[in-house]
Amino acid sequence: xxxxxxxxxxxxxxxxxxxxxxxxxxxxxxxxxxxxxxxxxxxxxxxxxxxxxxxxxxxxxxxxxxxxxxxxxxxxxxxxxxxxxxxxxxxxxxxxxxxxxxxxxxxxxxxxxxxxxxxxxxxxxxxxxxxxxxxxxxxxxxxxxxxxxxxxxxxxxxxxxxxxxxxxxxxxxxxxxxxxxxxxxxxxxxxxxxxxxxxxxxxxxxxxxxxxxxxxxxxxxxxxxxxxxxxxxxxxxxxxxxxxxxxxxxxxxxxxxxxxxxxxxxxxxxxxxxxxxxxxxxxxxxxxxxxxxxxxxxxxxxxxxxxxxxxxxxxxxxxxxxxxxxxxxxxxxxxxxxxxxxxxxxxxxxxxxxxxxxxxxxxxxxxxxxxxxxxxxxxxxxxxxxxxxxxxxxxxxxxxxxxxxxxxxxxxxxxxxxxxxxxxxxxxxxxxxxxxxxxxxxxxxxxxxxxxxxxxxxxxxxxxxxxxxxxxxxxxxxxxxxxxxxxxxxxxxxxxxxxxxxxx
Numbered sequence: 097x098x099x100x101x102x103x104x105x106x107x108x109x110x111x112x113x114x115x116x117x118x119x120x121x122x123x124x125x126x127x128x129x130x131x132x133x134x135x136x137x138x139x140x141x142x143x144x145x146x147x148x149x150x151x152x153x154x155x156x157x158x159x160x161x162x163x164x165x166x167x168x169x170x171x172x173x174x175x176x177x178x179x180x181x182x183x184x185x186x187x188x189x190x191x192x193x194x195x196x197x198x199x200x201x202x203x204x205x206x207x208x209x210x211x212x213x214x215x216x217x218x219x220x221x222x223x224x225x226x227x228x229x230x231x232x233x234x235x236x237x238x239x240x241x242x243x244x245x246x247x248x249x250x251x252x253x254x255x256x257x258x259x260x261x262x263x264x265x266x267x268x269x270x271x272x273x274x275x276x277x278x279x280x281x282x283x284x285x286x287x288x289x290x291x292x293x294x295x296x297x298x299x300x301x302x303x304x305x306x307x308x309x310x311x312x313x314x315x316x317x318x319x320x321x322x323x324x325x326x327x328x329x330x331x332x333x334x335x336x337x338x339x340x341x342x343x344x345x346x347x348x349x350x351x352x353x354x355x356x357x358x359x360x361x362x363x364x365x366x367x368x369x370x371x372x373x374x375x376x377x378x379x380x381x382x383x384x385x386x387x388x389x390x391x392x393x394x395x396x397x398x399x400x401x402x403x404x405x406x407x408x409x410x411x412x413x414x415x416x417x418x419x420x421x422x423x424x425x426x427x428x429x430x431x432x433x434x435x436x437x438x439x440x441x442x443x444x445x446x447x448x449x450x451x452x453x454x455x456x457x458x459x460x461x462x463x464x465x466x467x468x469x470x471x472x473x474x475x476x477x478x479x480x481x482x483x484x485x486x487x488x489x490x491x492x493x494x495x496x497x498x499x500x501x502x503x504x505x506x507x508x509x510x511x512x513x514x515x516x517x518x519x520x521x522x523x524x525x526x527x528x529x530x531x532x533x534x535x536x537x538x539x540x541x542x543x544x545x546x547x548x549x550x551x552x553x554x555x556x557x558x559x560x561x562x563x564x565x566x567x568x569x570x571x572x573x574x575x576x577x578x579x580x581x582x583x584x585x586x587x588x589x590x591x592x593x594x595x596x597x598x599x600x
Contacts, residue, residue: 122168241366253374269381275395287497290336299341307540319506346378389427436545436552514573
């Protein structure tokens with residue numbers, strides 16, 4: 097029978113199953129389309145409806161609640177297809193995924209060419225890769241992209257998405273390489289820079305391997321899923337914004353790859369550079385500051401690794417026409433007290449409001465970086481940027497500008513608080529000699545961050561401080577007793593997360 101005939105048309109049903117961002121299709125094993133097309137579990141199936149199509153991964157079911165005449169869609173598949181109750185779609189085999197051959201070749205040691213990477217990224221952005229195939233691509237690239245491949249990957253990621261044009265003049269941007277919990281400086285830098293007359297349309301990612309990304313934290317106080325038109329309105333009105341990049345399709349392939357990098361806990365050097373710079377180029381930035389924390393448990397662990405990554409970032413940025421400045425910062429301990437979206441937002445607001453108990457390290461780091469951006473953009477003389485940033489924070493202009501940005505993005509709200517908390521106590525008296533950033537991040541994620549915005553860690557100590565036995569080192573916050581207990585069990589099994597040298 098013809099591929100467009102009735103044999104492969106089925107009524108769609110929304111299954112109400114959250115598969116994160118992966119489109120999944122559910123069909124009965126005994127349905128006529130499975131028999132006619134030879135579909136089996138994990139087959140890739142093209143679903144076409146009203147001129148739209150997606151490629152979904154098939155899950156075969158043997159249950160009566162899904163009739164054999166209906167095809168079920170996960171929430172992600174339903175949303176991407178734009179389906180409505182009662183719709184009838186066409187199901188068929190997708191065209192051969194020829195670009196996957198380039199991924200296989202890379203696995204066996206061949207270099208990607210610009211054209212092969214373009215083919216892969218076009219298919220990734222179009223949703224043609226399953227999560228298994230995405231994982232193969234991410235793994236094949238991990239630690240194995242040379243500078244030429246990294247540049248080609250960056251260009252391909254820019255080319256397959258939208259690109260913003262802000263017209264003549266400078267457009268400032270900033271990115272933190274990551275690996276440092278609580279480092280929410282962007283939410284302070286953007287209002288300071290915008291208050292000084294520079295444009296700063298900041299697009300941010302959600303968390304990849306951390307308990308919170310800037311978009312997750314900003315979302316606790318205002319809307320971040322702005323489309324391009326709305327984002328432009330906000331920037332024209334206020335001079336800046338802090339939005340989720342995934343909502344404006346800037347380097348959309350990166351958002352898809354992040355979906356796989358998160359559970360794999362992979363964020364390799366070449367992909368990191370491509371992710372950062374593709375988003376900056378697509379967002380229309382002209383001048384970019386990179387905050388690179390360096391520390392034994394940060395993402396960049398040594399001066400040698402920082403020098404290597406800096407050279408790669410600088411080389412690719414130059415090829416893309418970006419003015420780039422890289423600042424290495426202390427990555428030995430978390431910044432601020434909160435780890436997790438709402439707790440980090442609380443810290444940001446306390447700094448903006450100049451509260452006496454505001455975390456000084458978050459304020460100082462933000463002023464340093466904001467000052468460098470002001471100098472890079474010509475709003476401050478060389479060496480005078482940090483003083484200007486401090487003045488803007490102290491006299492309330494930064495807080496006022498932040499309020500204007502939040503109002504333009506959808507209105508301000510105070511971040512929520514967790515219903516369930518439990519402190520983790522020091523087992524001995526002594527000086528705090530170290531903090532494991534990675535373990536703290538893992539504990540915060542086990543507590544529910546970033547999915548539960550209120551979840552995470554409230555840190556009570558800093559390296560160099562003295563603690564008494566039984567004194568709280570940090571307090572866990574969770575949205576449910578189950579996740580709290582899970583995080584507490586892990587925290588107690590990791591007594592070296594906060595290293596205390598016993599007092600003799």
